[in-house]
Amino acid sequence: MPELRGVGIGLGVAQGPVARMAAPLPPPPDERSTRSVEEETARVREAVSAVARELEERGEKAGGKAQDVLEAQAMMAEDPTLEQEVDDRIAKGKTSEFAVYDAFASFREQLTALGGYLGERAADLDDVAQRVIARLRGLPAPGVPDPGHPFVLVAKDLAPADTALLDLEKVLALVTTEGGPTSHTAILAREKAIVAVVGVADAAGLEEGETVIVDAAAGVVVTEPTDDELARAKNRADSRAAAASAPITPGALRDGTEIPLLVNLGNAEGAAEAVALGAEGVGLFRTEFLFLSSSQAPTVEQQRAVYEKLLAAFAGKKVVVRVLDAGADKPLPFLNDAHEENPALGLRGLRALRASEDILREQLTALAEADAATRAAGKGADLWVMAPxxxxxxxxxxxxxxxxxYGVKTAGVMVEVPSSALLADRILAVADFASIGTNDLTQYTMAADRLLGSVATFQDPWHPAVLRLVREVGEAGRAHGKPVGICGEAAADPMLAVVLVGLGATSLSMAPTALADVRATLLQYTLGEARAIAEAALAANDAASARAAAQAAASTSSTAAEAAATREKETEQ
Known part of the structure; x- marks a missing residue:
């Protein structure tokens, strides 16, 4: 059976005809305009304004995180610096199309060089430029196709404007030729529970309309499937849907070892959905959204109101709040907006807060007051606070x-750089808990910017070097009797979740939609089996081999468990 291999996101499986994302518009020719400067300037203004308004409208329809992303894109389109760059090129006699293409490309290079948060925003510039040029040419904006029936979407990658409004009634699965497990598309797939396989380089050869099976659990796209293969895939999909609707139980292994399943949240609005999907608490509450959209730090009162809402929504459950993780990679005028050559290695996280300690103290004040207020109202949660x-x-x-x-009873740290993992035994002698941020830990271990597509293949938390560091923290946690959580994207990968537990993780935090798959997968293994699967992954030399070794070990464990269950039934009879 012909298979195309990539990185699967989740355990889903889907089948259907391929629909390809339209190819990007070709670069406009560098030629002199036949219009006046005034005419070209007016054309650009109209096109940019129309694109910005369309992005804002899409954001209003999408809501939530997608709205924030699309509104940021709209602001980017009308950025005064970009406008001046375009005007300068038009003044030299260039066409509007070329002026937009060249100015945006130049600006994109500048942002990419900065890396970090700004580097991430640079990738969105391509989509904005394409939309403006399409408007100038009178062409439809590039984006998701609409063949009039459900389809498997095949693309190089997806822009935020496209992903925000995907019609999940029509998009059966996603297949991308680029990207890795922490790419924008992968994160979207987890958030929306879309079947996806990313980084399938050979998917560029898939033909429009051909039927494929997208098997995220195996990380493959099956081409030319037989009727039997299609039937088996459908049965798996039906079984998975039935399992997802089964009663929700606490996270645990097959032997009863408790592994609380928590959620990562960026605002309090997502609390209700998370609880409905079985979240046992919050493993990571990102407080950045309170700060990033402001020209000055939010007041204690403004912060307290948000924290009270969050704690009340998870009354009686654990809530882990991360203090502001910002700095040079997410420049804030009231914290640190100084230019740095390598912001990923600069004044960020706790380093930035120490340089502006009043912001940290105000945040801790707001958290303490919110904790006291919700407890007094009988809606208190178990508040944990950690530093990034x-x-x-x-x-x-x-x-x-x-x-x-400030009365914080449980204070911990995030393990995101190799030094803290290697010193975990000493760090956990001081801190009450550790939470491993696998996205950044992978970035710093592999020296590969997590937002840079050219090194995406290195950004894989399955790499044995990353897993060894996780083991260091897990062993330190066991030695000190301290909890070790996982709050990076790795926890949402069901098989990797088993490995992480085998390495010593005592809780897992993920996007709410990943809870069901991870819960079901953990129940298939004992703690001893999880440790054996982890050892198999550690013995590999690279990420792909580690993933394969873990799956092989897991398969052996499952077969042995099934045989034992059969023998037990026979004995009872």
Whole structure:
């Protein structure tokens, strides 16, 4: 059976005809305009304004995180610096189309060089430029096709404007030729529970209309499937849907070992959905949204109102709040907006907060007041607070001390850089818990910018080097009797979740839609089996081999468990 291999997102399987994303518009020719400067300028203004309004409208329809992304794109389209760059080119006699193409490309290179948060925004510039040029040419905006029937979408990758409004009644699955497990498309697939296989280089050869099976659990796209293969895939999909509607139980292994399944949230609005999907608490509450859209830090009162809403929504459950993770990669005028040559290695996270300690103290004040208020109202949660980007024991001591000044009972650190993983035994002698951010830990371990497509293949948390560091933290947690959570994208990968538990993770936090798959997968293995599967992955030399070794070990464990269950039934009879 012909198979195209990539990285599967989740455990889903789907089948249907291929519909390909339209190819990008070709670059406009560099030629002199036959129009006046005034005419070309007016054309650009109209096109940019129309595109910006369309992006805003799409955002209003999408809501939530997608709206924030699309509104940011609309602002980007009308950025005064970009407008001046386009005007300069038109003044030199260039056409509107070429002026937009050249100016946006130049600006994109500048942002890409900055890396971090701004580097991530640079990728969105391509989509904005394409939409403006299409408007100038009188062509439909590039985007998701609409063949009039459900389809498997095949694309190089997806832009935020396209992903925000995907019709999930029509898009059966996603297949991309680029991207990795932490790419924008992969994150979207997890958030919306879309069957997806990313990084399938050979998918460029798939033909429009041909039927394929997209098997995320195996990380393959099956071409030319037989009737039997199609029937088996449908049965698997039906079984998975039935399992998802089964009663929700706490996260646990087959032997009863408890593994609480928590959620990552960026705002309090997502709490209700998370609870409905079985979240046992919050493993990572990102507080950046309170700060990133402001020209000045939010007041204690503004922060407290949000924290109270969050804690009340998870009354009686654990809620882990990360203090502001910003700095040079997410420049804030009131924190640190100084240019840095390599912002990913600069003044970010706890380093930035120490340089502006009043912001940290105000945030801790707001959290303490929200905790007290919700407890007084009988709606209190178990509040844990952690610091981002902790690299040393001294930083751990600093944060835990200042947190305790404000009455924080459980103060921990995020393990995102190799130094903190290697010093985990000493760090956990001070901190109450550790939470491993696998996205950044992978980035720094592999020296591969998590937002840079050219090194996406290195950005894989399955790599044994990353898994070894996770084991260091897990062993330190066991030695000190301290909890070790996982709050990066890795926890949403069901088989990797088993490996992480085998390495010592005591809780897993993920996007709400990933909870069902991870819960079902954990129930298939005992703690001893999880440790054996983890050891198999650790013995590999690269990420792909680690993934394959874990799957092979898991298959052996499942077969042995089935045989034991059969023998038990025979004995009972």
């Amino acid at each position: 980007m902790v690299a040393t024991v001294e930083e751990t001591e600093y944060f835990t001390k200042i947190a305790r000044e």
